[in-house]
Amino acid sequence: MKKTYYLFNPGRLSRKDNTLKFTPVDESGREGVPKYLPVEGISDLYCFGSLDTNSALYNFLGKAGISIHFFDYYEHYTGSFQPKEYLLAGKMQISQTNHYLDRDKRLKIARKFVEGAAFNITKNLRYYMKRERDLDQQLNRIQSYSELVAAASDIPSLMGIEGNIRSTYYEAFDHIIKDHAMESRSMRPPLNEINTLISFGNMLCYTQCLDQLYHTQLNPTISYLHEPGYRRYSLALDLAEIFKPILVDRTIFRVLNKREIQSKDFDFQTNRVTLKESGKKAFLKAFEERLNETIKHRTLNKHVSYKHLIKLECYKLSKHILEIETYKPFKIWW
Amino acid sequence: MYVVLVYDIGERRVGKMLKLCRRYLNWIQNSVFEGEITEVKLKELLANAKKFMKVEEDSIIIFKSRDERWLEKEIVGLEKNDLDTFL
Numbered sequence: 001m002k003k004t005y006y007l008f009n010p011g012r013l014s015r016k017d018n019t020l021k022f023t024p025v026d027e028s029g030r031e032g033v034p035k036y037l038p039v040e041g042i043s044d045l046y047c048f049g050s051l052d053t054n055s056a057l058y059n060f061l062g063k064a065g066i067s068i069h070f071f072d073y074y075e076h077y078t079g080s081f082q083p084k085e086y087l088l089a090g091k092m093q094i095s096q097t098n099h100y101l102d103r104d105k106r107l108k109i110a111r112k113f114v115e116g117a118a119f120n121i122t123k124n125l126r127y128y129m130k131r132e133r134d135l136d137q138q139l140n141r142i143q144s145y146s147e148l149v150a151a152a153s154d155i156p157s158l159m160g161i162e163g164n165i166r167s168t169y170y171e172a173f174d175h176i177i178k179d180h181a182m183e184s185r186s187m188r189p190p191l192n193e194i195n196t197l198i199s200f201g202n203m204l205c206y207t208q209c210l211d212q213l214y215h216t217q218l219n220p221t222i223s224y225l226h227e228p229g230y231r232r233y234s235l236a237l238d239l240a241e242i243f244k245p246i247l248v249d250r251t252i253f254r255v256l257n258k259r260e261i262q263s264k265d266f267d268f269q270t271n272r273v274t275l276k277e278s279g280k281k282a283f284l285k286a287f288e289e290r291l292n293e294t295i296k297h298r299t300l301n302k303h304v305s306y307k308h309l310i311k312l313e314c315y316k317l318s319k320h321i322l323e324i325e326t327y328k329p330f331k332i333w334w
Numbered sequence: 335m336y337v338v339l340v341y342d343i344g345e346r347r348v349g350k351m352l353k354l355c356r357r358y359l360n361w362i363q364n365s366v367f368e369g370e371i372t373e374v375k376l377k378e379l380l381a382n383a384k385k386f387m388k389v390e391e392d393s394i395i396i397f398k399s400r401d402e403r404w405l406e407k408e409i410v411g412l413e414k415n416d417l418d419t420f421l
Contacts, residue, residue, distance in 0.1 A: 001370070003370070003419050004419065005419045005420075005421060006419060006420045006421065007421050008420060008421060009421055011421075017353035017356060017357075018353070018357055019353075019356045019357040022421055024421070035415070035421065036356045036360075036361060038356060038357055038358050038359055038360060038369060039357050040357055040358045040371075040375055041358065041359070041369060041370060041371065041375075281420055284420070285420070288419075
């Protein structure tokens with residue numbers, strides 16, 4: 001399987017001998033020992049440090065089908081360079097739009113996303129209840145919320161239910177995670193360690209979904225649960241709902257409870273908390289391990305990684321849109 | 335598939351071989367590469383190598399392993415290039 005590379009060090013990435021050469025640069029501008037990355041074995045690059053490049057490199061990456069995702073100083077996702085679309089399909093585009101415009105059809109898909117997300121959330125809670133956490137109350141409330149999903153008659157009320165489920169779920173975080181307090185969800189900017197990790201993790205999940213969508217014929221800008229907006233790939237947000245509990249939240253519980261990330265890995269500023277490089281690396285390592293972890297798939301009867309599960313989800317969605325098979329959201333079954 | 339590739343190639347062609355291998359695998363020592371690669375990509379690499387190799391003089395040896403974890407690797411002295419994906 002092709003690998004993802006994470007670039008933390010500032011440096012220069014260039015095309016050399018038809019492959020990629022990365023020359024790290026230190027604070028005083030001195031160049032380090034260059035490293036060659038095998039172009040045939042790269043799936044994508046995540047760029048956290050500052051990177052010097054030129055258009056020749058982007059031309060080369062475009063031909064090799066490698067995308068780069070960029071993140072700013074506060075680990076926000078700022079954008080991607082993606083090679084030109086290679087799986088164009090007009091038919092898919094038309095049916096996808098059609099499913100958005102038809103109220104009933106749109107609601108049907110949107111419900112599935114919330115249903116999948118709620119199911120995976122309750123699964124997480126159940127897992128920790130077995131480990132002697134008192135989560136009965138939150139679980140019951142989430143279950144009563146998810147019963148409302150089928151009856152929701154429009155998108156805003158569906159979004160409302162989804163929001164209620166999420167906020168109840170976040171209340172449970174304080175019981176699951178030792179040593180750190182979640183308080184409440186704060187975004188833009190996150191105000192404590194757990195919120196920082198949630199923001200960072202969700203963003204990774206979102207880019208991961210976007211990356212998988214790119215390899216299917218779906219158009220990432222036409223979404224169902226989230227309102228399609230300008231300049232954002234909202235279908236990736238829809239998909240991310242289902243995978244956030246499995247990929248992001250579980251990773252957060254792991255890194256904090258196993259003390260792989262501690263308070264010293266955070267940078268506390270007056271009105272925001274950010275991850276230090278050590279924290280980012282530790283989280284990415286855990287996240288990467290999670291993505292590459294394999295499970296035995298029931299219907300495909302073979303081992304698939306969590307990363308591949310996202311792609312399978314895209315395939316299921318395309319089948320639904322082309323009206324071949326009704327979409328069933330991914331529900332964790334173990 | 336995880337492979338270790340070593341080559342012994344005439345001085346005049348060795349640069350070409352180095353550049354070719356860099357595209358597919360990670361350099362770990364002079365004339366030695368290793369990394370994850372698919373069967374097809376390996377075939378592609380070898381087909382490209384054969385274009386400039388002199389088969390009566392040069393050789394490539396490939397050690398194949400199903401997965402990285404079945405390869406026990408021991409380094410004595412300086413590790414010239416660690417194969418981390420976090421740069």
